[in-house]
Structures are given as C-alpha cells and as structure tokens.
Amino acid sequence: MDGASRNGLKSGFIAVVGRPNVGKSTLVNRLVGEKVSITSPRPQTTRSPIRGVRNGKNYQAIFVDTPGSQKPRDTLRARMQDQVIDSLSESDIVLFLVDAPQAAEGLGTGDRYVARLVADSGTPAMVCLNKIDLLEKPTRALPIVQALSELGDWREIFQISASEGTNVDALMESVVGLLPPGPRYFPEGMVTDYPESLILAEYIREKALNALREEVPHAVMVEVDEVERKENVTVVYAIIHVERGTQRMIVLGKGGKTIKKIGTEARRDVERLLGTKIYLDLKVKVTPGWRSDKKFLERLGL
C-alpha cells in the first residue's frame, strides 16, 4: 500500500470539456474559488489548458480548463484540439459541459462531436448541463437530459448554473467520490500552475476581448515580454499582437482611447493578482499570420 492510500488521500486530474462558450472557465473558477481562467461572452476565449487546483481535507482536485472543442480550421485551432484530446486521455475524470438554452433547441453536431471525443477516451465522465438559470422553465431540461443520456455512458448528468453556483456543490461531491487514491501534486496554497507571465497575458487579453467587437478578437494575442520588479512598483511590458494594420488602429482606438481602457482595466486585475502597484507598458504590434506560425505559438505557451 502506498503512502497516499494509507492516509486516505485522493487526488486526480479532471478535464473540463465542451463546445466554445458553454461556460467551462466560469465553472473552473467557481470550483477553484479563484479566477484562474479568463471568461468572456465570446467563444474561443480559452486557448490553452489552464489548471486550477482545489484542496480539501482529504483530496486534491486538479481541474483542466480546455479550449472549446470544435473541428479545427487553422494551426492554432488544430493545436487547441490536440491539447483537448491529450487532456481527455490523461485525466481521471471528464466533465462534459453542454449549454442548456442552446441544447433546448436540439443537440447540435458540435455537442455530438465532443460527446464522441469523450466517449472514445474511455475516461469516466459526467455531463454538466450548464446555464439552467437561462431556461424559462426547469422542465425544459428534461428532454435534453434524455437526449444526452443516449449519447454516452455517463456516470451522472448534473443540471447546473456555473455563474450562480446552482448544484455545483453536489457536482463537486461526485467528483471527489470518483477521485482515485493519490498524493497532493501541488502545494496546498497554490491555485494554479500556469506561469505568471501567461496569466498576466491572459488578463490583458480578457480586457481586450471585452473592449473589441466582431472579427478583431480572434486576431488578438497578448505576449508579456518582461516583468520587472522594482521597490514600489512592478513594470509589466506587454505586446498586443494583431494580424493587420487596420486591426491595430481598432485596438488603439481614436486618440488611443481603446488601448488606454484595456490598460487601465488590466492593471486593476493584475494589481490584485500580484499585490503590488503596476506600471503596464502596452504596445500594439502587427504580426501577420501569427495564428499559423508554430514558433510564435510555442513561444507564447500554446
């Protein structure tokens, strides 16, 4: 018997998968109790798996927030899909999220595609029918639950609201029930293993996504070039990469208004995260075709 089973400790990795925008990051943040992953009303917000850790008295649950699953159309999306498939096979449990209001109109090919990926992985899986707060009547969930139960051999199907917290405790209890005996992989105070520079870049990208409209968001990537810690202030040098000159103009905004807004909002979040005063040096750079540039994507941790 190893040490972990002797002291009754359980641990494991839980992959959180689903189509873009179903609420994966919102659920992981709720389960972990801290903002480890950025969220936005736009699909494809999460670009690489981010791990959030929850510690209990007798367990450690490591949630892996994966990018939204869909058929890949470019190198960036193909890499994102490979990461999802890797996360599925390397996990102990899978949480498969489905958007309730959308599913109420009929389960689409997207959900069926993800369900097949999950089933093929052979990992124990639970379905989370999310955003039930948006259904006009709770009974609207019943036919969806029925249709979902025919798509795979699920351990359980939960009806949840990640943003309001409905049924999230019950879900967590089931997750802990399925965790195998194992050690704490991360120190107890740690909520994520994502590198600091990447978290900072994600915070800035979140603000950019919120400030921008239409096609520009997909063209935006943020790189944190350097973090310089001085006595009273931390200086963060970051670059917002876009693909075209016209997009650069949009990110800058009239008289630099948009970039200023992005910077001010990001600085507030980053100050909270690092607990120091921040000076944010933000530049916008045109990097044509970055989405298909393997070297660039690797450099940015994708």
Ligand SMILES: Nc1nc2c(ncn2[C@@H]2O[C@H](COP(=O)(O)OP(=O)(O)OP(=O)(O)O)[C@@H](O)[C@H]2O)c(=O)[nH]1
């Ligand atoms: N009403 C409601 N909105 C939710 C709920 N969960 C998430 N949302 C919203 O749905 C949107 C998408 O949430 P995210 O958590 O970014 O979704 P995601 O699945 O991580 O998205 P990608 O990273 O693009 O794959 C955000 O605007 C959330 O606030 C919920 O339970 N109820």
